[in-house]
Amino acid sequence: MTEKWKSNPMFWCDYCKVWMQDNPSAKATHERGMKHQENVARKLRQMRQRADTDKKEAVLAEATMSKIEAAAQKQYQKDLAAAQAVTSSHGDWVLDKDSGHYYNAAQRYYFSRETRMYYGGDPPAWTVQPDMPSEALFKEPKTEPASTSGQAAKPATAKTVPRTARASHPLAGIGGYQMPETGRIGGSKGVGAAAASAQPAAAKRKREDGGKGGAKAEGLSEEELKARAAREAARARVQQRTMLNFGLAE
Numbered sequence: 001m002t003e004k005w006k007s008n009p010m011f012w013c014d015y016c017k018v019w020m021q022d023n024p025s026a027k028a029t030h031e032r033g034m035k036h037q038e039n040v041a042r043k044l045r046q047m048r049q050r051a052d053t054d055k056k057e058a059v060l061a062e063a064t065m066s067k068i069e070a071a072a073q074k075q076y077q078k079d080l081a082a083a084q085a086v087t088s089s090h091g092d093w094v095l096d097k098d099s100g101h102y103y104n105a106a107q108r109y110y111f112s113r114e115t116r117m118y119y120g121g122d123p124p125a126w127t128v129q130p131d132m133p134s135e136a137l138f139k140e141p142k143t144e145p146a147s148t149s150g151q152a153a154k155p156a157t158a159k160t161v162p163r164t165a166r167a168s169h170p171l172a173g174i175g176g177y178q179m180p181e182t183g184r185i186g187g188s189k190g191v192g193a194a195a196a197s198a199q200p201a202a203a204k205r206k207r208e209d210g211g212k213g214g215a216k217a218e219g220l221s222e223e224e225l226k227a228r229a230a231r232e233a234a235r236a237r238v239q240q241r242t243m244l245n246f247g248l249a250e
Helices: 024-031 034-090 184-188 191-195 198-208 222-245
Strands: 010-013 018-021 093-095 102-104 109-112 117-120 125-127
Touching: 010 024, 018 024, 024 034
Parallel strands: none
Antiparallel strands: 010 018, 093 102, 102 109, 109 117, 117 125
């Protein structure tokens, strides 16, 4: 009985990118080789260089962020000082409980929220345009929006949309569209009375189209007249046969 064939295990060298037999002697021979030692030294050198580069980049990023934060803090302090200087020169509007108006001690003016007018000046008087910089004019204090958590939400009311009546067909009330004017079914539905008004117009069109004895029939040859008569007779026979099949004629 023959034994089952089994392949020998292989080992992958990550430094040299090659396969070799997975046994101690093959590994030792490969590791003692000059090429493997050079690849290991190159790999270690690249790892040290990458670590040094990452460390330098981290130090540089930290220094850059420190400079940016210092510049931003310096600019913020300048802006804060400028805002405080403007406030001190223009003054603040404080509510005077005795008069019920806002008072600005720096500008020496009162402001009424009801009339939107200022009181002050020399001599004191009410005015809409006081003698002060535009930045010092009264500005509405910021207020928080009223909370609606305690209020019950109103249910949405559905709007009733009126229904529009559909336009019916002109012949819907007589039992169909263009039903024959004669016969047991058509006559019982009153079709003849509804279509009576259309007969004069149809007769007029027939005369205008050049029926027998019409104006267009003049000057036609005898063969053409016979052909027209044959077509009219054939059309009449087909109509009569159709009406008989549907029980519309006796």
